[in-house]
Amino acid sequence: MMHQTIKRDGVETVGDPYLCLEGVNKKYGLVEVISNLNLEVRKGELIALLGPSGCGKTTTLRMIAGLIAPTAGRIAVGGRDVTHIAPHGRDMGLVFQSYALFPHMTVAKNVAFGLEMRDLSRAEIAQKVAKALAMVQLEHLAGRKPRELSGGQQQRVALARALVIEPSILLLDEPLSNLDAKLRDEMRAQIRDIQQQLGITTVFVTHDQVEALSMCDRIVVMKGGLIEQVGTPHEIYERPATPFVASFVGRTNRVKGKCMVDGGIQIGSSIIRAASVETPGDVTVMVRPHRILIDWDATSTGQGETANRIAASLSRITFVGDVIQFHFDVDGCEFIVEESTKKAQATHRPGEKAMLSWNVGDTLVFGADQ
Amino acid sequence: MEETPTSWFMRVTVTVLFLFLLAPVLLVFPISFSGDQVLAFPPSSWSLRWYDSLLENKVMMSAFLTSLGLATVVTILSLIIAIPASYAIVRLKVTGSEFLFNLFTAPLLLPTIVLGLAILIIFASIGFLATFTGLVIGHLVITLPYALRVLSVSLGNLNLACEEAASSLGAKPLVIFRRVTLPMMAPGIVAATALCFLVSFDEVVITLFLTGPRMTTLPVELFHHVESQADPLVASVSVLLILMTLGVVMIVDRTMGLTKAFVK
Amino acid sequence: MTTATFDLPVGSQKSTSAAGIAIALLLPIALVNAIGFILPVLNLARMSFNEALPGGGIADAFTVANWTGLLQDGFYIELITNSIVVSLGITLATLLVSYPIALYLHRASGAWRTFLTVLVISPLLTSAVVRTYGWIALLADQGPVANAIAAMGFQPPRMMFNTTGVVIGLTEILMPYMILSLMAGFGRLDPKVEEAARTLGATPFRTFRRVILPLTVPGIALGCLLCFVLAISSFITPKLMGGGRVFLLATEIYDQAIVTLNWPLAATLSMLVLIIFGAALAVYSRILRMIEG
Numbered sequence: 040m041m042h043q044t045i046k047r048d049g050v051e052t053v054g055d056p057y058l059c060l061e062g063v064n065k066k067y068g069l070v071e072v073i074s075n076l077n078l079e080v081r082k083g084e085l086i087a088l089l090g091p092s093g094c095g096k097t098t099t100l101r102m103i104a105g106l107i108a109p110t111a112g113r114i115a116v117g118g119r120d121v122t123h124i125a126p127h128g129r130d131m132g133l134v135f136q137s138y139a140l141f142p143h144m145t146v147a148k149n150v151a152f153g154l155e156m157r158d159l160s161r162a163e164i165a166q167k168v169a170k171a172l173a174m175v176q177l178e179h180l181a182g183r184k185p186r187e188l189s190g191g192q193q194q195r196v197a198l199a200r201a202l203v204i205e206p207s208i209l210l211l212d213e214p215l216s217n218l219d220a221k222l223r224d225e226m227r228a229q230i231r232d233i234q235q236q237l238g239i240t241t242v243f244v245t246h247d248q249v250e251a252l253s254m255c256d257r258i259v260v261m262k263g264g265l266i267e268q269v270g271t272p273h274e275i276y277e278r279p280a281t282p283f284v285a286s287f288v289g290r291t292n293r294v295k296g297k298c299m300v301d302g303g304i305q306i307g308s309s310i311i312r313a314a315s316v317e318t319p320g321d322v323t324v325m326v327r328p329h330r331i332l333i334d335w336d337a338t339s340t341g342q343g344e345t346a347n348r349i350a351a352s353l354s355r356i357t358f359v360g361d362v363i364q365f366h367f368d369v370d371g372c373e374f375i376v377e378e379s380t381k382k383a384q385a386t387h388r389p390g391e392k393a394m395l396s397w398n399v400g401d402t403l404v405f406g407a408d409q
Numbered sequence: 410m411e412e413t414p415t416s417w418f419m420r421v422t423v424t425v426l427f428l429f430l431l432a433p434v435l436l437v438f439p440i441s442f443s444g445d446q447v448l449a450f451p452p453s454s455w456s457l458r459w460y461d462s463l464l465e466n467k468v469m470m471s472a473f474l475t476s477l478g479l480a481t482v483v484t485i486l487s488l489i490i491a492i493p494a495s496y497a498i499v500r501l502k503v504t505g506s507e508f509l510f511n512l513f514t515a516p517l518l519l520p521t522i523v524l525g526l527a528i529l530i531i532f533a534s535i536g537f538l539a540t541f542t543g544l545v546i547g548h549l550v551i552t553l554p555y556a557l558r559v560l561s562v563s564l565g566n567l568n569l570a571c572e573e574a575a576s577s578l579g580a581k582p583l584v585i586f587r588r589v590t591l592p593m594m595a596p597g598i599v600a601a602t603a604l605c606f607l608v609s610f611d612e613v614v615i616t617l618f619l620t621g622p623r624m625t626t627l628p629v630e631l632f633h634h635v636e637s638q639a640d641p642l643v644a645s646v647s648v649l650l651i652l653m654t655l656g657v658v659m660i661v662d663r664t665m666g667l668t669k670a671f672v673k
Numbered sequence: 674m675t676t677a678t679f680d681l682p683v684g685s686q687k688s689t690s691a692a693g694i695a696i697a698l699l700l701p702i703a704l705v706n707a708i709g710f711i712l713p714v715l716n717l718a719r720m721s722f723n724e725a726l727p728g729g730g731i732a733d734a735f736t737v738a739n740w741t742g743l744l745q746d747g748f749y750i751e752l753i754t755n756s757i758v759v760s761l762g763i764t765l766a767t768l769l770v771s772y773p774i775a776l777y778l779h780r781a782s783g784a785w786r787t788f789l790t791v792l793v794i795s796p797l798l799t800s801a802v803v804r805t806y807g808w809i810a811l812l813a814d815q816g817p818v819a820n821a822i823a824a825m826g827f828q829p830p831r832m833m834f835n836t837t838g839v840v841i842g843l844t845e846i847l848m849p850y851m852i853l854s855l856m857a858g859f860g861r862l863d864p865k866v867e868e869a870a871r872t873l874g875a876t877p878f879r880t881f882r883r884v885i886l887p888l889t890v891p892g893i894a895l896g897c898l899l900c901f902v903l904a905i906s907s908f909i910t911p912k913l914m915g916g917g918r919v920f921l922l923a924t925e926i927y928d929q930a931i932v933t934l935n936w937p938l939a940a941t942l943s944m945l946v947l948i949i950f951g952a953a954l955a956v957y958s959r960i961l962r963m964i965e966g
Contacts, residue, residue, distance in 0.1 A: 105683040106573050125683050126576040133577040139570035143592040152588075153578035197574075204578060423777045426770050427792065430848050433807025434799050440810055450810050450817050490705065493698035503695040513702055516710045520906030520950075522923045523943040526930050527713035530720060530940070550709035553702060611800045614908050618930070631802050635913050639809055647803040654798045 057082035057240050058103070058208055063112030065098055065264075072098055073264045076112070083238040085231070087251035090261035091287070096244045099261075100210055103242060105129045116207055127156070132201030132239075136213040138193045140185035146172070146196050147181040153204035171203035174233060191222045198230070202237065209234070209241040215250060227254055248288045252276065260284045282323050282405045291325045291403075294372040298322045304404060307370020309349035313402035325403040328377040333365065334394040335387070346396045353391045367395060434651070441644035448639040459645040469646060472630035479541070479626060480609040483548040487605040488598065490549070491556035496586070498557075499564045510561065514554040521614035524550065529618040539621030547619045548612055552605040559604060563597020564590075596665055603661040607654060720940035729934030739941040753945065756922040759836060760904035766844045767851045767900045768893065774848075775855035775892075776885075797849045801909040808842040808914060809833065834916030842910045847903055851896040858892015890964050898957040906946055922946055 056079035065073040073095045080086050088096035101107040103114060105126035114122050121129055140149050147168050154164045172178045175195035185193055194214060201209060214230070215223045231254045234241050245251055251258045252272040260267040260275060260283075268280040279285035286293060296306040298317045303310045304324060311324070351367035351374060358364075360380070365387070367374040374395060436450065444454030463469055494513065498506045516524060528547050529538070537543030571593065575585045591598075613628040620629050627646070635643055721739055724732040743749045778789055796804060811818050812832040819829035832838045870880040908923040915924065922942060929939035 104573075104577055106576070108683045123683060126573070127579045127581055129577070130579070131577055133574060135570045135574060137568060137570050139568060139574040141571055141575070141589055141593075143595070152575065152580070156579035156584065200574075200578070210577075419773060419777060422773045426774050427789075429770065430774070430796060430845060431792065432811060433804045433842075433845060434796055436807045436810055437803060448810055448813065449815065450813075490701040494702040497695045497698035501691065501695045501698075503692070503699070509699065513706055516706075519714070520902075520923070520946060522906055522908045522926050523717070523946055524710075524713070526926060526936075526939055526943055527717040528709060529930065530936055531708075531713040531716055546705065546709050549705045553705060557702070607798065613800065613802055617927075628800055628802055631800070631806075632909065632913070635802060635806050635809070639806070639813075643803075643806050644810075647800075647806060650803060651799060658798065 055082070056080065057084075057117055058242070059113075059115045060099075060103070061113045061115070063099070063102060063109045063114065065095075065102065065107065066110045071264060073102070073109070076264075076266060078259060078266070078269070080240060080242065082117075082240055084256045085234050085241045085243060085254060087243045087245055087255040087258045088261060089245055089248060089251040089258050089288070090267075091246060093263075094261040095264040096246075096261050097212060100212055100242060100244045103208070104131055104133050104210055130204070130207050132204060132206035132209045134194075134197045134201050134209070134211045134214045136216055138185075138197040138217075140193055140196055140200070142185055144184075145181065146177065146183050146185070146188070149185065149196055150200045150203050153200065157204065167203055171199040174202070175199045175229075190218055191226065194218065194226060195229075198233070202233070202239070207240070209239050211241065211243045213244055213246070215245075216247070223250075230254065252288070258288075260287065262287075279325075279403060282325065285325045285403055285405075289327060290375075290377075291327055292331075292374050294324050294369075294374070296322050296324045296404075298404070304402075306349065306372060309369065311347035311349065311402060312399045313404040314400045315404060317404050317406055320406070323405045325405070326374070326397055326401055328364070328375045329362075330401040331374065331376045331395050331397045333376055333378070334396060335391070336394075347399060347402060348394055348396045351393055351395050353387055353389050353393060355389060356387065367393070369395070437644045437647040437651070440641050441648045443641040443644070445641065448641055448644075452641075459641045462642055463645045463649075466642070468625075469627070469630055469634075469642075472625050472627045475624065476610055476627040479544055479548065480606050482541075482545055483552055483609040484602055484605040486545065486549060487552045487556040488601060491553055491560050491601065492591075492594075492598070495557055495560040495564050496590075499561050500590075510557070513557055516550050517554045521551070521612075525615040525618035528615065532619060538619060539624045541624065543619050544616065544624070544626070547615050548609045551612065551615065552608050555604045555608060556601045559601040560594065560597050563594050563600070567593050599661055599664045603657050607657060610653075611650075717940045717943055720937055721944045723937045723940075725935045725937040729936075731936060739937050743938070743941055743945070752920050752922065752925055755920065756905055757949070759840065759921065760901050763840050763843045763847065763904040764897050764900045766840060767847045768897060770844065771848050771851035771855060771896065772893075775852045775859060778852070779856055779859040793849050793852050796846070801846060802913070804846055805842055805910045805913045808838070808845065808910075812838050812841065812914075833914065834918050836915075836919050838914040839911050839919050839921075842914050843904055843907055846907075846910060847900045850899050850903060854896030854899055855889065855892045858889055858895060887964075891961065894957055894960050894964075898953055901953055902950055905949060922949075 058078075058080040060076055060078040063073060063076040064071065076095075076099065088099055090096050098107060102109050105121070105124060105128075109122065112122070113120060116129075141152065144152070150168045150171055151164050154167055159167070168181070169178065172181055175198055177192060177195055177199065180188060180192060180196075185196065188196065194217075197214070211230070215226055218226060227250060243251070243255060252275075255272065257269060257271055258275050259269050262283050268275060268284045270278075270280075275284060275288050279288065282293070285291050294306055296304045296311075298304050298319050298321075299310075300319050302316045303312055304317075304322060306324060313324075349369055351369045353365060354368045354373075355366040356363060357366065358380075362377040362379055365376045365378070367376060376395065440448065440450060440452065441459055442455050442457065443449070443452035444456035444458060445452050497503055498510050503509070525547075528550065532538050532543050532547070537546065567590065571589055572585050575589045576582075580588065611628055612626075613632055616626050616629050617632065620626060625633075627650075631643060631646055720731075722735050722737065724734040724736050724738065726732055774793070778786060778793070781789060810816060813819070814829075814831070814833065818832065822829040830837065832841065870884045871877075875883065905921075906923050907921075908927060911919055911921045911924050912927065915921070922945070926939050926942045926946070929935045929942065
């Protein structure tokens, strides 16, 4: 309700950085798990730390919470340096992957714990607990023990427990990974709604790109302790900065090509073009499978200057529910094209020839060293 | 394999061996109801006279009270000493914690006859023999390793995230320990309590070196009694001892059953 | 994350107070350990080199007289050999009577197995004095065992106040340890291996000798080590059932310490027990290496 200034989808947001990580570094002995990490999170923003396991995203979150001390660097919240402040002095709400509910306390006692630590009056605690439980729709389970709740309910208790203390920052560590697929979709929406309602600055750790794309204002893609790219979901998806980001976020075709002096890129015997120009030499070309159109007649001429066109032959068809994947062979390179099940016809046979076309702007080109 | 003759043979063998294993314990029950003056089985008549004579036996009764008091004090001290120690070893991970753990549990590796003699010689020089203090320390030497082991395992199995969650909710270390760690260790604490109590209550060999006419425990008194005369009195004491052990085990089973559900 | 276990939160790792807290938490247990274990054991080792004076006096000296005297005295040589032989006999007897139970328990399942396991453990919770007393009742001259043998028309042997009684009593008392060790070792015995051997045409006896026995050797070794060590240091049963006529290391230590008041000799005998412990452990690890390498 309060902070509705943040807009999604690539619209630039205003606001000063609220959570700042400056030159943060974490070493275990000689192994550097986080190297020189710099990140600014704006007030009211929901930001995702996205990456495969071992990329350092959880370590980063734990350093923000104060559960791990960085080897070097500085962490500040709202201009206050918290690098050397113990977790209990940081005022952050933390939701664990395992929920970490206190097994010996009721739901209400779990939620009240943080308030009791702040020496609030009993009446105040009762009122805030009731409000927090109402927010996650669990008022009726206040007297239960955690073991009597389902996974989704435990997850909501953990969320209420973290939020009831009105923390300066909400930290979520893979909060949805222990839920089944259907419940995960519901919780995604609910977490986003609550976050928007409270306008609370949130850092969300996940390895699930769909979660990051659908919930967050911005995404930080990490790999091997380094930030690969920071951007809105739109930017990350449409303009991935590295081949890793392109292949980690969304599905993509990945083929080798050669960039020529005139900017054309040779793939097999075909020449295509990209919006950006790489230095001449070996390059990696990526195209999203659903951005490619199939022209089965293979006779019609181009759809204008913006289109890349290459001749291909169908090698395999895979049915995956919502979409059908057509696997094409282009001079030894494989291109996968996705069409919705409704549109596609299953009458095609392997060996059939077709022309593949896509917009020049949908061609992602990366130097071979990346 | 059920129908083969081997299996039939095996069953008979196992039954006989189980009888062998349980015979001496089972035997004390009928003997305790003997009406005879001396130990004989089967008894020629039945009575409760040996339970009566136990209640009238001042030495046995005072030894029983000493044992009860000793086991209680030793158990409480074991918990008070071993809980912080297990926390330091498991949670604070002090340097050389593995070495310390091995050192503190090492007394269990020594034969009690050697340990008893070793303690006797030291205690004789500092006047601890046949004193309550001396007995308490002597028993702590062997109850602490059990307590430390059980509590360390229990602490090591706790979900560390719960303590981290408490910390992020604003709880200081001491508050976390009191309100989160300690309650979650409850099953381990119950197990350690029972173990320490039983070990202390049943200890004979070390205690034998540390007791004297002034101060003796029930197992030691029982030992001396069997050494000098074998009458059914020992059987009635044994029955009471067995029932008490059974009681402790059942209490543990109850609480553990409850607490197991409680911590999942 | 696994890395988290290496970490302490901010504010608890660099401060010197953390080390102070740890020391404070460990101080009480260290104190008991020092007073009740380290100091006595070191003192005992030292005591074995002191000189015993007649009448229980001890002269602070450094002499190997206790050790040389021990190894030259025919009585002690026999005591030591006797202790080792009797303990080995008890270990073997315990193994023989425990193996079938352990194998049966390993194959049993569900509540039946739980019940039988509780039966096996329950004697452990009963005082050795009580169990020895039970054996005295059973093995007495006019006791049920003697009567049963007489009823079968045999002359019942004496089973009390001699080595036979001690061996029978200790065998039963050590059974739970042996059974539990064997069961731990049987972990690697998959019933499918047995079935495989049987389907390949092996008779039950051959299956046992060629398949089951070799796979269970580690459990056997562990159980035997444990039982031997417990037997050679056992005191209650030999003392009560031996009636002063069975001389074993542990009873001799007690007599020298309490009756004769020759502490240096008692200390030397104690050290000897520890040396035998070490030797048993060495043999055990040798056997383990042999079957695993």
